Amino acid sequence: MCTFTQLYFQKMNKQQLIHQIKSKKSFLCIGLDVDLEKIPSHLLKLEDPIFEFNKQIIDATHDLTIAYKPNTAFYEAYGIKGWNSLVKTINYINKNYPDIFTIADAKRGDIGNTSTRYAKAFFEDMNFDSVTVAPYMGSDSVEPFLAFADKFTILLTLTSNKGGLDFQILKDENGVTLYEKVLQQSKTWKNSDQLMYVVGATRPEYFKKIRNIVPNSFLLVPGIGAQGGSLQEVCKYGLNKEIGLLINSSRGIIYASPDKDFAAISREKALELQKEMTTILLENKI
Amino acid sequence: MCTFTQLYFQKMNKQQLIHQIKSKKSFLCIGLDVDLEKIPSHLLKLEDPIFEFNKQIIDATHDLTIAYKPNTAFYEAYGIKGWNSLVKTINYINKNYPDIFTIADAKRGDIGNTSTRYAKAFFEDMNFDSVTVAPYMGSDSVEPFLAFADKFTILLTLTSNKGGLDFQILKDENGVTLYEKVLQQSKTWKNSDQLMYVVGATRPEYFKKIRNIVPNSFLLVPGIGAQGGSLQEVCKYGLNKEIGLLINSSRGIIYASPDKDFAAISREKALELQKEMTTILLENKI
Numbered sequence: 001m002c003t004f005t006q007l008y009f010q011k012m013n014k015q016q017l018i019h020q021i022k023s024k025k026s027f028l029c030i031g032l033d034v035d036l037e038k039i040p041s042h043l044l045k046l047e048d049p050i051f052e053f054n055k056q057i058i059d060a061t062h063d064l065t066i067a068y069k070p071n072t073a074f075y076e077a078y079g080i081k082g083w084n085s086l087v088k089t090i091n092y093i094n095k096n097y098p099d100i101f102t103i104a105d106a107k108r109g110d111i112g113n114t115s116t117r118y119a120k121a122f123f124e125d126m127n128f129d130s131v132t133v134a135p136y137m138g139s140d141s142v143e144p145f146l147a148f149a150d151k152f153t154i155l156l157t158l159t160s161n162k163g164g165l166d167f168q169i170l171k172d173e174n175g176v177t178l179y180e181k182v183l184q185q186s187k188t189w190k191n192s193d194q195l196m197y198v199v200g201a202t203r204p205e206y207f208k209k210i211r212n213i214v215p216n217s218f219l220l221v222p223g224i225g226a227q228g229g230s231l232q233e234v235c236k237y238g239l240n241k242e243i244g245l246l247i248n249s250s251r252g253i254i255y256a257s258p259d260k261d262f263a264a265i266s267r268e269k270a271l272e273l274q275k276e277m278t279t280i281l282l283e284n285k286i
Numbered sequence: 287m288c289t290f291t292q293l294y295f296q297k298m299n300k301q302q303l304i305h306q307i308k309s310k311k312s313f314l315c316i317g318l319d320v321d322l323e324k325i326p327s328h329l330l331k332l333e334d335p336i337f338e339f340n341k342q343i344i345d346a347t348h349d350l351t352i353a354y355k356p357n358t359a360f361y362e363a364y365g366i367k368g369w370n371s372l373v374k375t376i377n378y379i380n381k382n383y384p385d386i387f388t389i390a391d392a393k394r395g396d397i398g399n400t401s402t403r404y405a406k407a408f409f410e411d412m413n414f415d416s417v418t419v420a421p422y423m424g425s426d427s428v429e430p431f432l433a434f435a436d437k438f439t440i441l442l443t444l445t446s447n448k449g450g451l452d453f454q455i456l457k458d459e460n461g462v463t464l465y466e467k468v469l470q471q472s473k474t475w476k477n478s479d480q481l482m483y484v485v486g487a488t489r490p491e492y493f494k495k496i497r498n499i500v501p502n503s504f505l506l507v508p509g510i511g512a513q514g515g516s517l518q519e520v521c522k523y524g525l526n527k528e529i530g531l532l533i534n535s536s537r538g539i540i541y542a543s544p545d546k547d548f549a550a551i552s553r554e555k556a557l558e559l560q561k562e563m564t565t566i567l568l569e570n571k572i
Contacts, residue, residue, distance in 0.1 A: 178464065
């Protein structure tokens with residue numbers, strides 16, 4: 001029986017991440033949300049079509065993207081085989097492209113000793129650079145993740161889905177919304193400099209307020225493309241001096257073609273976004 | 287490559303759950319939070335000590351408990367082997383004790399199509415009766431779980447940890463707290479009759495308010511024992527005519543002995559709680 005692997009090593013701090021962005025002229029994150037019903041059918045004959053799909057996407061796009069973000073739900077849905085595909089994917093990235101920032105989009109969170117278990121799973125056992133965490137259970141559900149040096153905890157703040165507005169914009173007696181409270185309180189938590197925040201691209205009107213509270217933090221921004229968010233709008237209010245944005249695209253890149261040319265076409269789609277980002281960085285003299 | 291297993295079958299509805307409680311005179315849930323550093327050392331020589339530990343605990347306590355609740359974090363922390371132990375555990379319960387209610391304490395939640403993936407993982411692939419879900423992302427992050435007939439979604443409401451108070455009791459302009467909003471709104475969601483709620487035993491003063499909003503729902507109550515909650519206090523305000531409570535104990539039962547007699551001692555601890563519950567049911571004429 002294995003205990004926690006001892007292969008844990010520090011991989012990327014904030015300055016290294018910024019260096020990568022400047023050198024690649026890109027702040028793109030590609031979401032690896034693999035669905036067997038959507039990937040090219042010729043892959044289904046292989047032993048591990050999920051990993052094979054990811055491998056080809058990664059090989060075709062690694063020089064255009066800063067980060068890969070597998071959403072764990074898509075792997076868990078296939079049971080142990082799916083979990084195995086996830087492990088092979090993160091190992092493949094870490095071995096072949098160690099300068100890529102990796103995000104386990106897991107949206108975990110539990111009481112203290114239990115959150116530590118999740119943190120060990122993603123930071124040590126799988127050696128992700130970061131994990132997304134839900135804030136509902138408060139400080140002691142998040143701080144166990146922040147206890148890992150040079151690992152980042154990306155807190156759900158203002159999500160891109162319709163239901164995100166059910167609770168996140170509720171106002172307290174002083175007119176402060178829940179997502180603002182989450183931002184404010186999280187800044188008081190231990191090792192809060194290792195926090196990033198999830199803010200949906202479908203909510204560009206909120207970015208100004210968010211930047212007032214967390215001017216220096218990185219924001220992970222899903223919702224560009226398929227969900228309707230605009231890159232220009234997000235950058236207008238979300239960019240800071242150190243860029244401070246990781247813009248995620250999943251379906252728009254990885255499912256751009258259902259055929260054997262899927263990897264080449266995913267590169268074309270990633271290149272379109274990377275070029276747009278290069279222009280934005282130039283315009284902002286970054 | 288496997289796709290979703292076709293073994294999904296409906297197992298337990300609310301009336302069957304109540305019937306089980308009345309017949310066993312118990313509303314106990316045992317948390318299977320297995321930590322290799324805490325289980326008896328003689329098990330560590332076996333190929334799958336986690337499953338072996340669970341199996342012996344389950345065999346020793348199944349007639350005293352209504353539910354088992356593995357917390358997924360404890361399994362994920364051991365990678366693919368841990369996930370495999372979880373699958374073996376749920377299969378063992380479903381095969382040998384089909385009248386037991388099973389809870390995947392996973393605290394998941396994501397945007398719609400992604401939540402569906404998690405729901406399939408826990409309800410179909412593993413055939414749990416229920417899963418715990420975080421409410422932060424709102425209606426469309428929870429409804430995909432509720433779409434599964436005769437499966438229950440247990441929504442985090444008021445958690446037992448210290449940080450639970452960071453956001454959950456924030457009041458809006460009308461003095462309504464966030465956890466009350468979660469309860470109120472969730473009642474408007476599709477298939478809301480398949481909702482249960484997590485309410486920590488460390489917050490007995492809130493049970494009265496909660497019962498005003500959800501008089502008929504089951505509450506899953508962690509925090510008895512090690513975390514300091516009182517069974518009597520919880521029952522005083524939390525019981526309803528159909529019992530409406532599942533009281534969880536994890537460490538207090540499964541780690542009651544570090545030696546070879548651990549299963550027998552876990553039975554003694556479960557029996558103590560079951561007897562206390564029998565008395566409470568009698569006193570309340572249930």
